[in-house]
Amino acid sequence: MADKAALPFYMRRAPEITGIAALVVGVFVFELMVRFGLVNRYIIPPPSDVLLAFERVIVEENILARCGETAFEMLVAGVSSVVVGVPIGAFLYRSALWRRALEDWVGALAAAPIVLAFPLFLVLFGRSPKTIIVMAFFHGLAPIILKTIEGLAGTRKVLVNVGRSLNMTSSQMFWKILFPSALPVIFTGIRLSWTFCLITVVGVEFLINLGGLGQLINDLAERYDLPGTYASICFVILVSVLFFIVLERIESWLQPAR
Amino acid sequence: MTSDSTIARPTAEPAMVIDDVVKRFGRGAEIVTAVDHVSFNVAQGEFVSVIGPSGCGKSTLFNIIGGLLGDYEGSVMIGDERISAPHPEVGMVFQEESTFPWRTVIENVAFPLELQGVAKSERMDRAHHFIDMVGLASFEKNYPSQLSGGMRQRVSIARTLVSQPKILLMDEPFAALDEQTRLLLGDKITQIQQQLNQTTLLITHNLTEAVQLSDRIVVMTYRPGKVKRIVNIDLPRPRTSDVVGSDAFGHYVAEIWNDLREEASRGMADSEAAASRRSAHG
Numbered sequence: 001m002a003d004k005a006a007l008p009f010y011m012r013r014a015p016e017i018t019g020i021a022a023l024v025v026g027v028f029v030f031e032l033m034v035r036f037g038l039v040n041r042y043i044i045p046p047p048s049d050v051l052l053a054f055e056r057v058i059v060e061e062n063i064l065a066r067c068g069e070t071a072f073e074m075l076v077a078g079v080s081s082v083v084v085g086v087p088i089g090a091f092l093y094r095s096a097l098w099r100r101a102l103e104d105w106v107g108a109l110a111a112a113p114i115v116l117a118f119p120l121f122l123v124l125f126g127r128s129p130k131t132i133i134v135m136a137f138f139h140g141l142a143p144i145i146l147k148t149i150e151g152l153a154g155t156r157k158v159l160v161n162v163g164r165s166l167n168m169t170s171s172q173m174f175w176k177i178l179f180p181s182a183l184p185v186i187f188t189g190i191r192l193s194w195t196f197c198l199i200t201v202v203g204v205e206f207l208i209n210l211g212g213l214g215q216l217i218n219d220l221a222e223r224y225d226l227p228g229t230y231a232s233i234c235f236v237i238l239v240s241v242l243f244f245i246v247l248e249r250i251e252s253w254l255q256p257a258r
Numbered sequence: 259m260t261s262d263s264t265i266a267r268p269t270a271e272p273a274m275v276i277d278d279v280v281k282r283f284g285r286g287a288e289i290v291t292a293v294d295h296v297s298f299n300v301a302q303g304e305f306v307s308v309i310g311p312s313g314c315g316k317s318t319l320f321n322i323i324g325g326l327l328g329d330y331e332g333s334v335m336i337g338d339e340r341i342s343a344p345h346p347e348v349g350m351v352f353q354e355e356s357t358f359p360w361r362t363v364i365e366n367v368a369f370p371l372e373l374q375g376v377a378k379s380e381r382m383d384r385a386h387h388f389i390d391m392v393g394l395a396s397f398e399k400n401y402p403s404q405l406s407g408g409m410r411q412r413v414s415i416a417r418t419l420v421s422q423p424k425i426l427l428m429d430e431p432f433a434a435l436d437e438q439t440r441l442l443l444g445d446k447i448t449q450i451q452q453q454l455n456q457t458t459l460l461i462t463h464n465l466t467e468a469v470q471l472s473d474r475i476v477v478m479t480y481r482p483g484k485v486k487r488i489v490n491i492d493l494p495r496p497r498t499s500d501v502v503g504s505d506a507f508g509h510y511v512a513e514i515w516n517d518l519r520e521e522a523s524r525g526m527a528d529s530e531a532a533a534s535r536r537s538a539h540g
Contacts, residue, residue: 158354165324165350166370166421167343176373180360257360257401 045226050234053227061216061228063235070201070212071239073129077136077197078243082190085141089148089186090174099149110142115203127208136200140193147189151182187251194247198240213239272299273457274323274425279332281318292318294482295332300425303455305448307468308476311518311525315483316461317353320429323459324350336424349423353430357402357413363389364398366413370421388416391450408432408439412446419450426451426458432467441499444470448497465518469493469510470502477514480521481528487517 010017027047033039034046057063092099092106114135125131155178163177205214213236220228281293292315300306310316321327323334325344334341336348344350357366364385371381389398392412394405402410411431418426432440448471451458462468468475469491477486491510493501501507 156354158352158356159358161326161352162350162356164326165344165348166373167346168373172373176369177358180358183360255360257362257403 042226045230049227050230053225053231054234057216057220057228057231057235061220061232063213063216063232066212066216067235067239068212069129070198070205070214070236071242073132073136073201073205073211074194074198074239074243077133077140077201078190078194080133080137081140081144081193081197084137085144085189085193086148086186088141089145089189090152090179092145093149093152103146103149106142106145109138110146114139115200115207118204118207121204122208127210129211131208132201132204132211135204136197139200140197143192143196144186144189147185147192148182151185151189152178154185155181183255187247187255191244191247194243195240198236198243202236271302273302273304273336274300274459275333275335276300276319276323277333277335279319279322279330279334281315281322281327281330291482293322293330294484296478296483296485297332298476298485298488300457300459302457304473305451305458305460305471306474306476307460307462307472308478309462309465309468309514309518310478310483310486311480311522312463313481313525313528314478314521315481316463316478317429319483320350320427320461324348324427346421347424349418349421349426351411351414351418351426351428351431353433355402355407355410355414355434357410357417359402362399362401363394363405363413366402367416367420369417374421384420385416388420389413391419391453392416392446406439408435408443411435411443415447415450419454419456424457426456427461428458429461430463431460432464433462440464440467441470441502445499447471452496465511465514466502469507469514470497470499475514477517478521480524486521489514 030039031047034041034044092102118131118135121131121135125134159177159181160173163173168176201212202214202217205211206218207214209215209218213232217229217232217236220226220232276299277297279293279296280291283290283292294315296315296319298306308316308319318327322330323341325341325348328342336345339345341348358369361369364382367389368381368385371384376384386395386398389395392415394409394412394416397405397409402413405413411434415428415431432443435443444467447458450456451471458471460468460471472491475489475491477489478484479486489510493504493506493510
């Protein structure tokens with residue numbers, strides 16, 4: 001097999017180049033469809049108008065501060081979901097009774113459209129970022145709990161037997177075998193959880209017209225500034241990509257063997 | 259070539275005494291005896307294999323000796339201690355691949371020393387010594403996913419040896435490997451066993467592997483697992499896989515196969531009857 005580093009640049013980066021090329025071609029085709037009237041430009045603007053709207057959105061709508069606000073709410077909710085969800089998952093893994101009692105409820109929580117419960121949270125926490133963070137936290141919690149249970153329960157029996165043969169304490173068994181073994185599955189849960197958190201943060205910002213990118217999308221849609229609305233949606237995607245790059249880095253750092 | 263049914267070599271000090279061990283599973287009418295009044299000794303520095311067909315209780319015996327199955331009748335003694343939980347003087351190598359995928363080779367091997375609180379420099383030195391012994395010195399920084407099945411099994415063996423257990427207990431460690439790798443690893447095991455004078459108990463269903471490696475072979479019956487015969491293997495030591503081509507080796511294999519064939523046939527008939535019953539019940 002050829003050494004990857006010895007390949008020319010375009011061969012090494014073929015997947016990324018292909019991905020970007022596909023995106024450019026897709027956008028171009030869409031542009032043509034809108035310009036030739038196959039798609040109604042009063043519902044979906046041409047991509048070139050969206051591109052031109054970026055400057056206006058950045059300069060006039062204070063987009064960086066709004067991105068920061070959304071990212072902050074997302075980070076607090078996402079990290080809280082991990083900090084609370086992993087111990088709950090570990091507890092439910094250990095306690096068969098509580099696991100049987102609660103696992104279905106947690107599964108139901110994962111599937112529930114929590115965003116629609118925003119009036120209740122507004123009553124409890126007021127029209128403030130607290131409401132957005134708490135709602136996102138609850139939406140992000142269930143996948144982490146479920147994936148933590150799945151990861152710990154999926155630890156290969158032989159690894160547990162190695163631990164037993166070495167007379168490991170239950171704490172050593174958890175931290176040195178069960179947890180590292182479950183980590184890849186837990187990270188899958190974190191990815192799901194953070195996706196849910198971002199959806200909830202932007203969705204609730206939109207619904208209660210407060211805060212970062214969600215509120216901006218709401219404002220621009222109210223003003224019928226469709227290119228600006230879609231440009232703002234691109235920034236939501238950007239925030240999401242940034243979070244996933246960070247998560248990827250953390251995962252590589254924690255699991256160098258991956 | 260000799261064979262006998264005595265419990266231990268008269269001249270050797272036993273490192274482990276397995277005395278009248280019985281293990282039953284299930285309750286009431288559904289009770290199954292997996293191990294039935296099994297007794298034999300393993301002398302200091304001796305290599306003993308337990309061989310038998312599938313379903314003869316080999317793995318149950320492995321788990322009892324390793325302390326993973328504490329509830330049994332009879333006794334497995336190391337010195338004055340009856341084994342009822344994992345014993346620090348018994349090092350276990352499992353049939354399934356058991357390296358930790360998130361640790362490098364050296365971190366895997368140093369793992370038991372880490373648990374014992376050995377200082378990092380010392381545990382790395384000791385791990386390095388045993389990695390070298392199993393022939394993986396240039397792979398210390400690799401992760402198990404970068405190694406072949408045979409190399410990973412050698413990592414498991416080094417990880418077990420690093421604690422310097424009095425008894426090395428192995429459950430079909432080469433079962434998943436191809437025949438050539440198995441023979442070569444057999445050489446490596448023999449070399450290490452002779453170098454360390456390591457008392458070793460191997461559980462296997464592989465006849466040639468048992469004859470290649472062992473001083474004595476305990477032949478088990480099919481369910482319930484009893485000792486059918488104990489065969490002394492008087493092949494010269496130091497021993498390598500070259501012994502496989504010798505007449506004496508062939509005689510031992512044929513002799514033990516005569517005992518095993520009947521048991522394996524019973525096992526096969528039993529499996530076929532069970533399959534017929536399952537298909538009859540739809």
